[in-house]
Amino acid sequence: MKIHEYQAKELLKRYGIPIQDGVTIVDPAQADAAVDQVNKELGAGQYVIKAQVHAGGRGKGGGVKFSTDRASALENIRNILGMTLVTHQTGAEGRLVKKVMVAQALDIKQEFYAAITLDRTKGMDVFMVSSEGGVEIEEVARTSPEKIVKEAVLPGFGLRSFQARNLVLALGLEGEAARQAVGMFQKLYTLYRELDCSIVEINPLVVTEQGDLIALDAKINFDDNALYLHPDVAEMRDLDEEDPAEVEAGKYNLNYIKLDGTVGCMVNGAGLAMSTMDIIKQRGGSPANFLDVGGGANVETVKNGFRIILSDENVKAVLINIFGGIVRCDRIANGIIEAVKELDLNVPVVVRLAGTNADIAKELLANSGVSIISADSFEDAANKVVEAAGS
Amino acid sequence: MAILANKGSRIIVQGITGSEGSFHASQCLEYGGNVVGGVTPGKGGQTALEGAVPVFNSCAEARTETGANVSLIFVPPAFAADAIMEAAAAGIELIVCITEGIPIAQMVEVKAFVEKTGSRFIGPNCPGILTPDEAKVGIMPGFIAQKGSVGVISKSGTLTYEAVHQLCSEGLGQSTCIGIGGDPIIGTTMKELLEMFEADPETEAIVMIGEIGGSMEIEAAQYARENVSKPIIGFIAGQTAPPGRRMGHAGAIVSGADESAAAKKKLMAECGIHVVESPAEIGRTVKAVLQ
Numbered sequence: 001m002k003i004h005e006y007q008a009k010e011l012l013k014r015y016g017i018p019i020q021d022g023v024t025i026v027d028p029a030q031a032d033a034a035v036d037q038v039n040k041e042l043g044a045g046q047y048v049i050k051a052q053v054h055a056g057g058r059g060k061g062g063g064v065k066f067s068t069d070r071a072s073a074l075e076n077i078r079n080i081l082g083m084t085l086v087t088h089q090t091g092a093e094g095r096l097v098k099k100v101m102v103a104q105a106l107d108i109k110q111e112f113y114a115a116i117t118l119d120r121t122k123g124m125d126v127f128m129v130s131s132e133g134g135v136e137i138e139e140v141a142r143t144s145p146e147k148i149v150k151e152a153v154l155p156g157f158g159l160r161s162f163q164a165r166n167l168v169l170a171l172g173l174e175g176e177a178a179r180q181a182v183g184m185f186q187k188l189y190t191l192y193r194e195l196d197c198s199i200v201e202i203n204p205l206v207v208t209e210q211g212d213l214i215a216l217d218a219k220i221n222f223d224d225n226a227l228y229l230h231p232d233v234a235e236m237r238d239l240d241e242e243d244p245a246e247v248e249a250g251k252y253n254l255n256y257i258k259l260d261g262t263v264g265c266m267v268n269g270a271g272l273a274m275s276t277m278d279i280i281k282q283r284g285g286s287p288a289n290f291l292d293v294g295g296g297a298n299v300e301t302v303k304n305g306f307r308i309i310l311s312d313e314n315v316k317a318v319l320i321n322i323f324g325g326i327v328r329c330d331r332i333a334n335g336i337i338e339a340v341k342e343l344d345l346n347v348p349v350v351v352r353l354a355g356t357n358a359d360i361a362k363e364l365l366a367n368s369g370v371s372i373i374s375a376d377s378f379e380d381a382a383n384k385v386v387e388a389a390g391s
Numbered sequence: 392m393a394i395l396a397n398k399g400s401r402i403i404v405q406g407i408t409g410s411e412g413s414f415h416a417s418q419c420l421e422y423g424g425n426v427v428g429g430v431t432p433g434k435g436g437q438t439a440l441e442g443a444v445p446v447f448n449s450c451a452e453a454r455t456e457t458g459a460n461v462s463l464i465f466v467p468p469a470f471a472a473d474a475i476m477e478a479a480a481a482g483i484e485l486i487v488c489i490t491e492g493i494p495i496a497q498m499v500e501v502k503a504f505v506e507k508t509g510s511r512f513i514g515p516n517c518p519g520i521l522t523p524d525e526a527k528v529g530i531m532p533g534f535i536a537q538k539g540s541v542g543v544i545s546k547s548g549t550l551t552y553e554a555v556h557q558l559c560s561e562g563l564g565q566s567t568c569i570g571i572g573g574d575p576i577i578g579t580t581m582k583e584l585l586e587m588f589e590a591d592p593e594t595e596a597i598v599m600i601g602e603i604g605g606s607m608e609i610e611a612a613q614y615a616r617e618n619v620s621k622p623i624i625g626f627i628a629g630q631t632a633p634p635g636r637r638m639g640h641a642g643a644i645v646s647g648a649d650e651s652a653a654a655k656k657k658l659m660a661e662c663g664i665h666v667v668e669s670p671a672e673i674g675r676t677v678k679a680v681l682q
Contacts, residue, residue: 123499259633270638
């Protein structure tokens with residue numbers, strides 16, 4: 001799960017990590033009060049207006065603006081709030097900005113990068129820092145990987161002081177800022193571990209002209225498997241930032257991801273679902289979605305799956321590919337027949353059922369009187385659905 | 392021979408009194424697997440599977456009483472990490488965890504713990520192990536497989552069934568099929584299983600089914616180049632998956648260029664693996680390679 005910058009900063013604050021603070025608003029009518037509050041409470045005379053969306057590259061897309069005075073701050077708030085922000089992470093359609101953070105502008109002397117995530121290969125968390133702050137870390141990794149310094153955290157031991165010192169030394173920090181950084185890095189790891197984060201990224205982490213170490217931006221993602229342990233974090237989820245069909249699918253325990261093709265897919269199992277998308281593409285079609293109906297597919301899941309797939313107007317045909325292991329194909333077939341009758345489908349449906357009771361299922365479909373294109377194999381199914389979609 | 396599970400496996404099921412646990416335990420028993428008991432804390436002294444096997448309070452007790460050497464875990468996600476460590480601490484040689492949704496940070500600690508004990512751990516969030524005609528330690532449907540000489544390693548569930556189905560259609564049986572799971576942290580990697588299949592006289596070829604995300608397929612391929620003489624047929628699911636999106640499995644997410652399907656397939660091919668482009672061609676490719 002992702003959260004906004006302002007929410008990530010609230011969590012950093014809770015763990016005693018200094019942040020660039022501000023006030024987040026949803027309505028232009030709150031602009032005056034927000035600027036006043038940042039001015040009075042934080043003593044700021046200059047401001048940074050920051051779009052709050054779940055996507056990186058906000059600055060380049062025009063979603064972060066520096067304002068030297070109150071009037072320009074108000075103007076920037078009006079411009080950013082309600083704009084459609086396009087960045088390399090939002091896709092061409094962009095993202096509507098519904099919240100902005102009015103933050104204090106700081107005098108920055110140095111910028112760094114700091115992040116914690118899981119190293120899957122090592123099976124350990126890894127704390128990474130770089131002297132190249134404020135730029136995309138992927139770019140640094142490509143062009144000058146030696147500028148990224150890492151410390152692996154031994155499971156159960158946390159980030160030890162010497163490791164934090166190693167990171168601080170690698171950044172070339174000295175004096176008061178170095179002392180602050182050792183404590184900050186350890187607090188950051190504690191936050192990451194206690195809240196079951198999948199990534200914590202501070203980019204940039206800055207040293208101000210006054211010599212203070214401050215998190216200027218913050219990105220935190222969480223392990224979905226662990227959200228049940230953190231109800232307060234789970235409440236930070238912003239459904240406005242997610243695709244409505246994906247949110248709807250989640251309610252029925254369906255795993256749906258919308259894509260931009262024309263062939264809807266309903267499959268049991270994530271690997272088979274991905275493979276089904278792949279083969280559609282290879283046969284000249286384009287998948288409209290990923291949909292894993294999971295292990296316990298039944299009449300209800302099939303119906304809900306259809307509803308969600310067909311909420312996408314681009315869908316020209318649907319492929320159902322189910323390999324029945326524990327799930328019995330005859331039950332799935334009945335579910336499909338019932339769903340097709342009830343939902344009054346107006347697109348061709350290709351069905352491929354294999355595994356437990358597949359023969360009985362085929363007979364059921366053939367005798368049902370509903371218009372379904374039956375397929376014998378994975379390959380046959382892909383060919384038929386691509387043809388049916390007319391692509 | 393085969394690998395990991397065979398006629399000699401003595402299986403206990405942790406969570407045997409739950410609905411998933413009891414259903415699948417009875418399926419394993421029916422397949423001919425030697426299920427010797429179950430573990431549910433607080434329910435020791437009862438029996439499960441209609442009186443067929445005893446239930447114990449702990450893994451240690453179950454092992455002492457039954458001589459179990461394999462544990463199959465169906466415990467709910469909030470308690471599964473503890474269950475895996477309990478089995479490892481009790482000296483169970485092979486631990487297979489089916490449970491989906493265990494917090495990843497807990498799995499990081501579990502993996503480190505299990506490595507200290509020397510137990511072999513498969514999963515979590517996987518379909519388990521099937522050695523045709525010998526033993527089923529997991530949830531794979533037994534009827535789809537037949538005994539033979541192709542070893543199958545896969546991150547997926549139903550895609551494994553699909554591959555096994557294709558192999559059988561070509562008249563090719565399997566030595567052992569293993570679903571290793573699609574989570575970011577798993578017990579046994581592809582590389583380790585390649586090593587085991589290479590050493591298994593019954594296995595003549597290996598099917599390796601991976602997916603986007605992580606670098607396990609790359610490590611396995613690099614290992615195979617130097618160390619595996621048997622032919623490997625590889626497939627990577629997720630060529631059409633958009634970067635940055637989690638495709639069902641917690642681990643199936645492209646977070647860097649080298650985690651994409653294209654990058655993995657390229658490197659696998661460079662390491663001498665027969666890379667299958669279409670998921671419908673797995674069986675036919677194995678047949679062609681073996682001829």
